[in-house]
Amino acid sequence: MTGQIELGLLVAQARKSFGGQLALRDVDLEVLTGEFFTLLGPSGCGKTTLLRIIAGLELPDSGRIFLGGREVTHLPAAKRQVNTVFQSYALFPHLNIFENVAFGLKARSFEPDEIKRRVGDSLDMLELTGLEKRLPHQLSGGQKQRVALARALVNEPEILLLDEPMSALDAHLRTQVQEELRRLQRRLGTTFILVTHDQDEAMVLSDRLAVMKDGQVIQTGAPRSVYSKPTNQFVAEFLGAANILPARRDGDQVVTDLGPLRLSEAPRWQEGRLAIRPERIQLEDESPGGAFNWIRARVREAVYRGESLDLWLDPGPVRVRTDSRGHLGPGDQVSLFFPPDALVALDDQPM
Amino acid sequence: MTESTGRKARKMISWRGDVRDARELRLAGLALAGPPLVWLATLLALPCAALALVALAARGPYGQIVWSFSAANFKRLLGYGLFGWSPDFLLILLRSLEVALVTTVVCVLLAYPLTFHIACRPRKARVWWLTLIIVPFWTNVVVRTYAWLLLLSPQLPPAKLAAWAGFVPPGGALYPSELAVYLGMVSTFLPFMALPLYASVERLDWDLLEAARDLYAGRWTVFRQAILPQTLPGLSVGLVMTFVPAMAMFVVSDILGGAKQMLVGNLIQLQFGQARDWPFGAMLSMALMIMTLASLALCRRRPKNL
Amino acid sequence: MDRKRPMVALTAFFSLLLLYLPAAAVAVFSVNSARIGFAWKGFTLKWYARLLHNEYIQEAAVNSLLVAAVSTAVATVLGTALALGLDRVPWPRKAHRVFDVVINLPVVVPDIIMAVSLTLAFTLLRQLSGVFALGMSTLIIGHITFQISFVTLVVRSRLASLNKETDEAARDLFASNFYLFRRVTLPLIMPGVLAGAMLAFTLSLDDFIISFFTHGPESVTLPIYIYSSLKRGLSPEIYALSTVMLLFTVLMVLIAERFTRRL
Numbered sequence: 001m002t003g004q005i006e007l008g009l010l011v012a013q014a015r016k017s018f019g020g021q022l023a024l025r026d027v028d029l030e031v032l033t034g035e036f037f038t039l040l041g042p043s044g045c046g047k048t049t050l051l052r053i054i055a056g057l058e059l060p061d062s063g064r065i066f067l068g069g070r071e072v073t074h075l076p077a078a079k080r081q082v083n084t085v086f087q088s089y090a091l092f093p094h095l096n097i098f099e100n101v102a103f104g105l106k107a108r109s110f111e112p113d114e115i116k117r118r119v120g121d122s123l124d125m126l127e128l129t130g131l132e133k134r135l136p137h138q139l140s141g142g143q144k145q146r147v148a149l150a151r152a153l154v155n156e157p158e159i160l161l162l163d164e165p166m167s168a169l170d171a172h173l174r175t176q177v178q179e180e181l182r183r184l185q186r187r188l189g190t191t192f193i194l195v196t197h198d199q200d201e202a203m204v205l206s207d208r209l210a211v212m213k214d215g216q217v218i219q220t221g222a223p224r225s226v227y228s229k230p231t232n233q234f235v236a237e238f239l240g241a242a243n244i245l246p247a248r249r250d251g252d253q254v255v256t257d258l259g260p261l262r263l264s265e266a267p268r269w270q271e272g273r274l275a276i277r278p279e280r281i282q283l284e285d286e287s288p289g290g291a292f293n294w295i296r297a298r299v300r301e302a303v304y305r306g307e308s309l310d311l312w313l314d315p316g317p318v319r320v321r322t323d324s325r326g327h328l329g330p331g332d333q334v335s336l337f338f339p340p341d342a343l344v345a346l347d348d349q350p351m
Numbered sequence: 352m353t354e355s356t357g358r359k360a361r362k363m364i365s366w367r368g369d370v371r372d373a374r375e376l377r378l379a380g381l382a383l384a385g386p387p388l389v390w391l392a393t394l395l396a397l398p399c400a401a402l403a404l405v406a407l408a409a410r411g412p413y414g415q416i417v418w419s420f421s422a423a424n425f426k427r428l429l430g431y432g433l434f435g436w437s438p439d440f441l442l443i444l445l446r447s448l449e450v451a452l453v454t455t456v457v458c459v460l461l462a463y464p465l466t467f468h469i470a471c472r473p474r475k476a477r478v479w480w481l482t483l484i485i486v487p488f489w490t491n492v493v494v495r496t497y498a499w500l501l502l503l504s505p506q507l508p509p510a511k512l513a514a515w516a517g518f519v520p521p522g523g524a525l526y527p528s529e530l531a532v533y534l535g536m537v538s539t540f541l542p543f544m545a546l547p548l549y550a551s552v553e554r555l556d557w558d559l560l561e562a563a564r565d566l567y568a569g570r571w572t573v574f575r576q577a578i579l580p581q582t583l584p585g586l587s588v589g590l591v592m593t594f595v596p597a598m599a600m601f602v603v604s605d606i607l608g609g610a611k612q613m614l615v616g617n618l619i620q621l622q623f624g625q626a627r628d629w630p631f632g633a634m635l636s637m638a639l640m641i642m643t644l645a646s647l648a649l650c651r652r653r654p655k656n657l
Numbered sequence: 658m659d660r661k662r663p664m665v666a667l668t669a670f671f672s673l674l675l676l677y678l679p680a681a682a683v684a685v686f687s688v689n690s691a692r693i694g695f696a697w698k699g700f701t702l703k704w705y706a707r708l709l710h711n712e713y714i715q716e717a718a719v720n721s722l723l724v725a726a727v728s729t730a731v732a733t734v735l736g737t738a739l740a741l742g743l744d745r746v747p748w749p750r751k752a753h754r755v756f757d758v759v760i761n762l763p764v765v766v767p768d769i770i771m772a773v774s775l776t777l778a779f780t781l782l783r784q785l786s787g788v789f790a791l792g793m794s795t796l797i798i799g800h801i802t803f804q805i806s807f808v809t810l811v812v813r814s815r816l817a818s819l820n821k822e823t824d825e826a827a828r829d830l831f832a833s834n835f836y837l838f839r840r841v842t843l844p845l846i847m848p849g850v851l852a853g854a855m856l857a858f859t860l861s862l863d864d865f866i867i868s869f870f871t872h873g874p875e876s877v878t879l880p881i882y883i884y885s886s887l888k889r890g891l892s893p894e895i896y897a898l899s900t901v902m903l904l905f906t907v908l909m910v911l912i913a914e915r916f917t918r919r920l
Contacts, residue, residue, distance in 0.1 A: 057825050059365045074363060076370035077828045090826035094844045103840070104830035151830065366747060367821060368828030376746055384742025384756070387735040387805050391759050394802045398774035398781075399766065405777065461672045468669035482910075483673060487680045488859050489906035491721075491880045494899045497891055498679035501686055506696045538675045545672070591764060599767030602865055606887065616769050616866075623773055623870070633777075636770045643767055 007069065008033035008159060008191040009054065014063035016049055023049040025215040026063065031159070031193060032208075033068070036185050038194045040202040041212035042238070047195045048087075048163060050212070054193065055161050056080045068158055078107075083152035084161040088168070089144050091136040097123070097147055098132040104155040122154040125184075141168050142177065149184075159191040166201060178204050199239045203227070211235050228277070232348035236275040243281075243318055244346075245274045254345075258295050258315055261338055267345030278310065278321035280342035287335035299332045399640075406633035414627030424634035440618070444638060447615040448646075450604065451597035454536040458544040458593050459586070461537070463578075465545050466552040481549065484542050496535045496606045503531055503607075527609030535603040543592040551585025590650055598643050615639050680903065687896035704897040714898055717882040721902075724793070724868075724878060725861040728800035733854040735801070736808025737846070743809075744816045745842075763806040772870035775799045779871065791873035799871035800861045807860060808853035815849025851913065862906070 011029040015022070024046045031037045039047040052058040054065065056077035064073045072080050083104070091100050101122055105115045123129050126146040136144060145165055152160055165181075166174045182205055185192045196202055202209050203223045210220040211234075219226055219235045230236035233244055245256045248271045253260040256274065263274070287294040297313040309324045313336070320336065328334065362373045406424055411417040430438045469480040487495065503510055503525035510525045525531055555578070563577035579586075601616030615635060622632030687705070691698035708714060743756050763771060775795075782789040789795060819842075827841045865880040872881055879902075883895055 055829060056370065057365060057368050057829070059363060059370060074370060076365075077368050077825070078831045078833070082829075084826070084829045086822050086826055088820070088822055090820065090822035092823060092826070092841060095840075103827070103832075106840075107827075107831040107833070107836050155830070364747070367745070368825035369834075373747070377748070380742045380746030380748065382742070383738040384746075387739040387809070388756070388759060390735065391762065391802065391805060394778050394798065395762055395766070395771065395774060396759060398778040399762070399770065401777055401781075402770070402774060461668060461675075464665040464668035465672045468665050484676065485855075485859060486903070486907060487676045488863050490680055490683060490862075490899045490903050491865065491883065492863050493865050493880045493883045493887075494683060494891075494895065495679040497883070497887070498682040498686075501682045502678055534675070538679060541672060541676060595765055595767050599769040599866070601769075602884070616767075619769050619773060620866075620869075623776060629777075632773065636773050639767060640770055644765065647765060 006032050008035070008067070009193070010066040011050070011054070012064045012066070014050065014053055014060045014065065016046075016053065016058065016060050022215050024053070024060070027215070027217055029210060029217060029220075031191060033191055034189045035207040036182070036192045036194070036205055038196060038202040038206035038209040039212055040196060040199060040209050040238075042197055045212040046215040047197075047212050049215075051084075051161050051163055051193065051195045054159070055082055055084045057084075081155075081158040082161060083155050083157040084163065085145075085148045085152050085165050087163045087165070089136075089148040091144060091147055091151070093136055095135075096132065097128065097134050097136070097139070100136065100147055101151045101154050103151065118154050119150075122150040125153075126150045141170070142173050145169065145177065149181075153188070153190070157190065159193060162192060162194045164196055165194070166196070166198070174201070181205060203239075211238060213238075228342075229344055230275055230346065232346050233273065233275070234348075236344070236346065241278050241319060241321070242275045243278060243316070245276070247272060247274045247345075253292075254343075258318065260292070261343060262292050262340050263343045263345060264340040265345065268347075269345070273346045275344045275346055276338060276342050278319040279308070280339060281318070281320045282337040282339065283311075283320055283322050283326075284335045284337065287337070293338045293340060295336045295338070297334055297336050299328050299330050299334065302329055402633045402636055405630055406637050408630045408633075410628045410630050414629070416629055424631050427631060428634055428638060440635070443613055443618055444615055444642065446612075447598060447639070448642060450532065450536065450614065451594055451600075453533065454540055454597045455544075455590060455594045457533065457537050458541050459589070461541055462544040462548050462589065463552075465541075466549040469549060470552045470555065477553075481546070484545055487538075488542060492539055493602055493606075495539065496603050499531060499535050499538075499607055500526060503534075526607050527612070529608075531607035532604050532612065535607045536597060536600065539600070539603060540593045540597055543596070544589040547588035547592060548582060548585040550588075551582040555581050587650070591647060594646060594650075595643055598646075599639060683896045684900045684903075687893060687900045689893065692893065693890065704893040705901070707894050708897055708901070711894055713877075713882065714879075714894055717877050717879045718898055718902065720793070720796075720876055721862065721878040721880070724796050724800055725858050728797045728804055728861050729854055729858045731797075732801045732804035732857050733808050733850060736805045736853060736857070737812050737850050739805065739809045740812035740816055741842075744813055760806050760809055763803045764810070768803065768864070768866045771803055772799070772867045775802065775867065776870050791871060791876075793873075793876040795871045795873065796868060796876050796878070799867045800864065803864075803867060804857035804860060807856050808850075811853035811856060812846060812849045815846050815852075819845055855910065855913070858906075862902075 007030060009029070009031040011027060014024050014027045014029075016024040027046070027050060029050070039050060041047045049058060053060050056072065056075055056079070060073065064071060066072065067080060067082065077084075092103065095103070098119060101119045102115050105118060110118075120129075123132065126149055128143065128146055128150060131139065131143065131147075136147070139147065145168070148165070162181075166177060169177060178201060181192075185205075194202070194205060206223055208220065208222050209226060210217045211226065212218065213234055219231050221229075226235065227239050230239065230242070233242075236242035236244065245258065247254045247256045247261075247267075249255075249267060249269070250260070252266065253262055254267065254274065255261075261274070267274075287296065295315075297315065297318065299311050300314050300317060301312040303310040303312075304324065307324060308321045309326055309328070311320045311322060311328060312318075313320060313334070318336065322328075363370055364373050364376075365371075366376060405416060407420045407422070409417045409419050409421065409423065428440050430436050430441055469477055472480060501507075505511070505514075505522050505524045510519065510523065513519045513525055514521045514523060519525060559581070560573065560577050563573045599616045601614045601620065604612045604614050605617065615638070619632050619635045619639070622628045622635060626632075688700050688702060689697055690701040690703070739760070743753070743760075748756070766774075775798075779789045779791065779795050823841060823845070824837065827837045832840070865884065868878050868880055869884065872878060877885075879898070883891065886892070886895070
């Protein structure tokens with residue numbers, strides 16, 4: 001393996017089934033040291049199974065796992081420099097907060113002074129000072145989550161795994177915690193791998209993310225590139241809204257139900273589908289005569305969303321997201337411009 | 352640690368967060384569970400099975416077991432003796448069954464209101480109620496039963512009241528009587544019904560009860576459709592814990608029912624004690640065992656038809 | 658059903674009355690001066706004083722407590738080990754079914770049959786080995802035999818209510834087998850273990866039939882002493898003793914409760 005200095009985690013051809021049901025289908029994954037990586041997908045896509053295999057809580061049926069260049073495929077969790085924040089936090093209900101955080105250090109027989117110092121630092125870092133003597137059931141959801149983080153981070157793991165850590169929090173708290181988590185990761189420089197089904201969370205937090213479906217990773221990349229250049233319909237629709245247009249190649253243009261369109265990158269297929277984000281479609285009252293990628297349309301329905309206005313237009317229907325200050329309503333005539341670089345040719349075949 | 356991938360011969364599994372050799376794990380489990388299992392097998396399972404053999408043996412002249420197998424004890428149980436047929440033993444078995452059944456039913460009838468009442472108390476009060484139910488058990492069953500004798504004696508108000516109403520002759524006691532036996536039995540077995548039932552009642556989904564109350568008019572329907580299915584696990588444990596010992600109990604009827612109320616428990620004790628007829632005692636034990644298991648099987652079957 | 662509440666409460670209190678009348682009667686008659694007969698003849702503590710001089714009763718009471726304490730201690734260890742060995746190992750389904758039958762045996766086998774079986778087992782073992790003469794040891798062994806299962810059942814229900822993620826979190830935090838057991842599993846099942854021990858202790862004190870069959874002439878416990886003196890009628894000393902033992906047990910449990918609440 002070359003260039004493994006940068007590589008924090010390598011998963012090669014991991015396969016896992018439960019009772020005949022395939023949960024992971026030969027998954028490959030590379031996570032760089034120090035990055036915030038997210039496994040994103042709907043429930044049942046295998047993301048938690050993959051996380052548990054990385055943690056050592058589950059053995060893959062086949063395939064290999066490398067941590068920092070060292071193979072750990074058959075090592076138990078206790079022998080991996082990886083710690084986990086569980087979905088339910090799994091705090092020890094009978095131990096107070098100090099004991100909870102000190103658990104991993106005591107298990108490895110650290111010196112009492114060292115334990116005290118490191119636990120104190122961790123609690124400080126997560127603003128939990130003063131709660132040392134409390135029991136888990138006396139804490140709020142947000143506090144529990146920070147204890148779970150402190151308990152994992154105090155061990156200075158190579159990789160921190162987070163299994164849907166926000167799912168038990170209120171919506172308004174979630175945004176705040178996401179920002180804190182991002183800052184924490186930047187400060188520590190530890191590799192974080194997050195599992196979530198929430199695409200906003202994945203966008204906000206990750207350096208890179210992998211979209212999973214049916215036990216497979218179907219696209220990996222930075223949030224910006226995955227969002228703007230989805231390779232298939234599932235990714236396009238799972239990460240935000242998308243217009244999907246069946247299309248056929250004709251010379252240097254692509255013919256759709258809306259008319260001929262030009263793309264900045266020509267598709268590799270003869271017949272397939274295009275995707276375009278609703279907010280990338282530009283809206284004008286009049287179209288410049290003779291220009292390409294302009295289409296006349298009529299508003300069928302307008303949905304006010306506060307920060308934006310969603311329009312459903314005929315022909316199509318095409319969905320356009322625009323400034324909410326606009327005053328368009330059903331029946332209004334408009335011109336749409338499809339920027340060639342906003343049109344993405346999807347790789348997958350129609351289902 | 353790449354050598355770990357090479358060991359294909361051992362079947363490694365992930366188990367509660369650890370990676371273990373499946374066989375090693377089972378050996379460790381056997382080290383823990385083995386001694387108590389061997390204990391229960393040698394002192395309980397095997398002797399129970401041996402009883403079946405003894406039941407077919409015969410009694411020697413000095414009370415020893417003579418290993419000549421025959422169905423003689425079974426015939427005797429059915430009532431064929433030297434002096435023709437008499438159903439004495441069968442009647443005793445039936446009477447034991449009747450006492451156990453009535454006791455169990457009364458316990459169920461009392462345990463439901465009791466556990467519902469407890470479940471509706473505040474948290475702290477619930478602990479107190481549960482403790483209160485167990486406390487009387489720290490006096491022995493013989494003493495508690497004898498205490499009923501005191502309570503039902505002629506000098507005390509219950510007996511006087513009964514005499515005034517004409518149920519017993521003036522100056523008479525309320526024992527020996529059926530009432531006394533059932534008072535003793537129910538007060539002995541009620542906790543065995545109430546405690547397991549409470550475990551289920553506490554977890555009852557009260558919203559479902561509300562819904563049921565909205566949907567149906569009758570209390571019986573609410574009970575059958577909402578309460579019974581949800582409390583069935585606790586109820587069935589309670590039924591076993593009550594019915595099984597009630598079937599074999601004889602101290603209570605001995606003390607409160609007078610000498611004429613022979614139950615199968617007395618009979619077995621008699622065979623293993625004064626009569627020194629172990630084979631017939633074993634046959635009676637088998638009969639009791641089969642009746643108990645058959646009743647339990649019947650009551651297991653019922654929930655499925657609900 | 659809300660209208661029915663008074664009936665529910667009434668039945669609940671009636672049930673409690675049924676449970677407490679005998680115990681209360683014993684306590685009341687323990688301070689009654691009348692030696693024979695059931696009439697109230699005035700308050701006295703002389704039966705309690707006489708207890709101190711009645712060697713038979715004292716010995717029986719000590720034997721009862723000794724049997725209960727020793728058998729409970731052994732049965733709690735064995736029963737807990739059994740629960741752990743069955744629930745913390747991935748046994749195949751078939752093995753589980755066999756284990757379940759063995760565990761449930763003492764629950765579904767009437768105690769008189771258990772007593773008879775134990776008598777048979779002791780007789781056979783005595784013929785084979787020469788030991789197992791009826792006495793304290795057989796009495797204790799007999800009690801352990803019916804206690805194990807009840808401890809196991811209580812501990813298992815506690816084990817089943819524990820979260821699998823707690824174990825995984827401990828492993829993820831580098832816990833060895835021993836560390837996991839000492840710091841996580843044991844403290845978490847402790848309430849179940851104590852509840853099981855309390856149940857075992859209660860069953861031992863309450864038992865009559867198995868004691869009756871497995872005791873020897875030198876190992877008379879209270880229920881046996883009381884049963885054998887029934888024909889003459891119970892003396893008030895026995896009421897006094899029963900009251901003392903009841904209060905003693907209540908005190909023990911209150912102390913145990915205090916102790917466990919800190920866990």
